[in-house]
Amino acid sequence: MFISELSSLLDTSFVINDTEVFITSSIGVSMFEKNAATTASLLKNADLAMYSAKEAGKNCYSVFSKENHEKIEKEKATCHALHTILNKGNKNNELYLMYQPLLNINDSNFSECEALIRWTNDDGITTMPDDFIPLAEKSNLIEKISLFVIDEACKQQSKWQRNGVKDVRIHINLSGNKIIFEKLLNHFKANIESRDLYPSLFGIELTERTLDYISDETIRQLDQLRRLGMKIAIDDFGTDYSSLSQLKKLPITTLKIDKDFISGIANDRDDQALVKTIIQMGHSLQLEIVAEGVETYEQLTFLKDHSCNTAQGYFFHHPLKSKHISHLKLVA
Numbered sequence: 638m639f640i641s642e643l644s645s646l647l648d649t650s651f652v653i654n655d656t657e658v659f660i661t662s663s664i665g666v667s668m669f670e671k672n673a674a675t676t677a678s679l680l681k682n683a684d685l686a687m688y689s690a691k692e693a694g695k696n697c698y699s700v701f702s703k704e705n706h707e708k709i710e711k712e713k714a715t716c717h718a719l720h721t722i723l724n725k726g727n728k729n730n731e732l733y734l735m736y737q738p739l740l741n742i743n744d745s746n747f748s749e750c751e752a753l754i755r756w757t758n759d760d761g762i763t764t765m766p767d768d769f770i771p772l773a774e775k776s777n778l779i780e781k782i783s784l785f786v787i788d789e790a791c792k793q794q795s796k797w798q799r800n801g802v803k804d805v806r807i808h809i810n811l812s813g814n815k816i817i818f819e820k821l822l823n824h825f826k827a828n829i830e831s832r833d834l835y836p837s838l839f840g841i842e843l844t845e846r847t848l849d850y851i852s853d854e855t856i857r858q859l860d861q862l863r864r865l866g867m868k869i870a871i872d873d874f875g876t877d878y879s880s881l882s883q884l885k886k887l888p889i890t891t892l893k894i895d896k897d898f899i900s901g902i903a904n905d906r907d908d909q910a911l912v913k914t915i916i917q918m919g920h921s922l923q924l925e926i927v928a929e930g931v932e933t934y935e936q937l938t939f940l941k942d943h944s945c946n947t948a949q950g951y952f953f954h955h956p957l958k959s960k961h962i963s964h965l966k967l968v969a
């Protein structure tokens with residue numbers, strides 16, 4: 638009761654230098670004896686709880702709990718370890734990319750792949766990106782990771798070009814915020830140019846969330862890259878909210894349907910209707926449609942029957958090491 642009163646007292650405007658400013662509060666609560674035995678630990682735990690309130694979307698309060706504390710400590714350790722690896726230049730190759738083929742649905746021809754990051758530590762334990770990318774996205778760590786991914790993908794493409802693996806387009810996942818995003822695109826362009834590669838050897842996958850903060854400058858840069866042959870895809874299409882008018886504004890070439898929808902298309906009528914509608918809508922906007930997470934023959938048949946263009950999934954290949962991609966291509 639007391640906390641909500643405190644919160645509503647702060648939830649008002651203040652006039653500073655003739656300007657009206659609004660503030661919101663994020664409050665952390667820790668209780669003496671129950672959560673802490675000294676003043677210092679009481680304050681420290683209240684501070685930790687405040688970070689949970691901020692994470693929960695701000696303008697609310699959070700009460701310190703041991704579980705929450707352990708979770709935050711674990712997340713901090715993960716971010717710290719990743720920072721250290723990247724600052725030391727990833728010299729033990731703990732971070733690396735795997736490549737999952739994308740196949741033309743009609744002739745099963747393979748000329749594209751998606752780069753997916755992995756983290757295997759010195760003890761051989763692999764952490765999957767879902768366990769660190771969302772964390773990295775909350776700080777500038779995502780910028781460092783994305784720069785690493787861009788460098789690795791460009792390096793790999795150069796190597797393939799030199800070794801006669803001529804036509805495997807690499808798609809990379811890019812996330813970040815408004816400022817980071819512009820930086821990443823500039824870095825990507827510079828890297829492609831300095832290695833004498835072409836934008837048509839690459840693709841970028843953006844999620845619908847990116848659309849919330851995309852700037853006019855980013856749109857201009859993406860448009861330039863698309864005109865030079867790069868593919869630009871909206872990833873996980875349908876899982877978040879994006880309006881059709883936003884889609885129209887963007888220079889995209891591809892819609893990628895999330896695997897959650899694909900997993901249901903053999904028997905779930907709602908998923909069937911959704912996937913059919915996305916394919917029809919995408920085609921009427923002259924977009925290529927990629928289905929992600931294709932695992933069965935039935936799913937593939939449905940997608941083929943409804944004119945989906947491209948498929949990716951365990952039915953064909955799991956993510957592979959780069960040497961297996963070149964082998965696949967050279968023996969084809």
Ligand code: C2E
Nearest residue numbers: 753754765766767770786810811812930931932949950951
């Ligand atoms: P995503 O971009 O939607 O990538 C597809 C995920 O589905 C990948 O998981 C892939 O391994 C998995 N997958 C592919 N085919 C199948 C299938 O048939 N069945 C099932 N069940 N799964 C399949 P992964 O590699 O664990 O990546 C998870 C997510 O992490 C990605 O989702 C992407 O959002 C993010 N991520 C991965 N690498 C990067 C990266 O380099 N940068 C950024 N920003 N995000 C990345």
Ligand code: CA
Nearest residue numbers: 751810842872
């Ligand atoms: Ca993706």
Ligand code: CA
Nearest residue numbers: 873895896929
């Ligand atoms: Ca997905």
